[in-house]
Amino acid sequence: MRVQNGTIWLDGALADWEEARLPLMSDALLRGLSVFDGLVARRQTDGSLALLGARRHLDRLSRSCQVLGLPLEGGVDGLLEGCRAAAEQEAAGFPDCDVYIRPMVVGAVLTPRARAASVTVAAFRQEPGAPAPxxxxxxxxxxxxxxxxxxxxxxxxxxxxxxxxxxxxxxxxxxxxxxxxxxxxxxxxxxxxxxxxxxxxxxxxxxxxxxxxxxxxxxxxxxxxxxxxxxxxxxxxxxxxxxxxxxxxxxxxxxxxxxxxxxxxxxxxxxxxxxxxxxxxxxxxxxxxxxxxxxxxxx
Missing domain, CATH: 3.20.10.10 (D-amino Acid Aminotransferase, subunit A, domain 2)
Incomplete structure (x- = not known):
């Protein structure tokens, strides 16, 4: 079985990837009802990590949820804490890496901690480098x-x-x-x-x-x-x-x-x-x- 890399935060807590299983008949799979965004935690000159434009990204995600009638449990503040927790865990032991973060509100309930829609954050280490044309x-x-x-x-x-x-x-x-x-x-x-x-x-x-x-x-x-x-x-x-x-x-x-x-x-x-x-x-x-x-x- 393929093992998923990265770190996941799921419905308020860091979790194992095995918990993130979508029900086959959920709106998330049948109708593509999942809202997401992407942000980056960039390594600063003092060695810390900083999320760039974090609230702008999460506010955009929240607006998409509102239009689609998809509840964002915990709100933007809760999701921001999830992004911080996932980024910190993923970067632990790697003092030079950046971290790419993918928050998502899923049109399905994945854990008992969610009521109507699960909230996930996936985080993945990145090596800094200049993009090629x-x-x-x-x-x-x-x-x-x-x-x-x-x-x-x-x-x-x-x-x-x-x-x-x-x-x-x-x-x-x-x-x-x-x-x-x-x-x-x-x-x-x-x-x-x-x-x-x-x-x-x-x-x-x-x-x-x-x-x-x-x-x-x-x-x-x-x-x-x-x-x-x-x-x-x-x-x-x-x-x-x-x-x-x-x-x-x-x-x-x-x-x-x-x-x-x-x-x-x-x-x-x-x-x-x-x-x-x-x-x-x-x-x-x-x-x-x-x-x-x-x-x-x-x-």
Missing amino acids: VTLQTSAWRRPTDDTLPPALKVVGNYQLTRLARLEAKKAGYDDALVLNAAGRVAESAGAAVVLEHGGRLSSPPPWEGCLDSVTVALLAAIARAEGIEWAREPLLRTTVLGADGLALAGTLADVVPVSRLDHRDYDAPSPLLKHLGTLWNEASRGGRHAGLLETVAV
């Missing part, structure tokens, strides 16, 4: 509109579209997919937000263009503005992206990942301003300059 293919699959399947909800069922887009892109020899919205404008990649450099400014699509309301983009934009760099949230045509000076993906797992090619277009990877942004992010996320803008919570 990636290639993108524009996908034939489109983001649905808010009145069809709201892209703003970070619910498991929403991620079949991006899975299809990524399968298609990888089959064609690309690393990831660029997904457009129903109007043919840029939404996001299959797994992260899109950031564009053009004419000495940065831009990314706003949430109403069919992308997730990215916490990483909000934090990056705060750093950029503190440096006097213009950052606009505006609709982006595919033509605009193909004509840009540089392109990157931004997300919890991604940080700032340079894009070296989109379809037939090659880019400098990274372009000058996006390289500077990546450096600023790495410095701030480790407790350096602009760290106060990242709304960190100590583990």
Whole structure:
């Protein structure tokens, strides 16, 4: 039997993975009713761990629960304590690691400690390192509109579209997919937000263009503005992206990942301003300059 790595916190306590068993007929399996988020505990220069933008991530998860009628037992504060506990346990004995954290509210009851929906946090150690450039293919699959399947909800069922887009892109020899919205404008990649450099400014699509309301983009934009760099949230045509000076993906797992090619277009990877942004992010996320803008919570 395959043994799951990582640490799990389940319904208020650290647990064994064997406890996290989904009932076969639950809404979590039958209808994809599980809300999740992802955040990172980054190792600071003083050796401590800090959760980046933790409350922003968990507030986003809470909003998805509210829309779907899924109770968040213990609330955001309880879930935050679960994230801290799981990260601390996973990092124990590994003084140089970062930790990726996946909180989830499951449309099923997994333990007697839950009443209507179980709350889980999984944590996994990560080795720090700079992301390598990636290639993108524009996908034939489109983001649905808010009145069809709201892209703003970070619910498991929403991620079949991006899975299809990524399968298609990888089959064609690309690393990831660029997904457009129903109007043919840029939404996001299959797994992260899109950031564009053009004419000495940065831009990314706003949430109403069919992308997730990215916490990483909000934090990056705060750093950029503190440096006097213009950052606009505006609709982006595919033509605009193909004509840009540089392109990157931004997300919890991604940080700032340079894009070296989109379809037939090659880019400098990274372009000058996006390289500077990546450096600023790495410095701030480790407790350096602009760290106060990242709304960190100590583990």
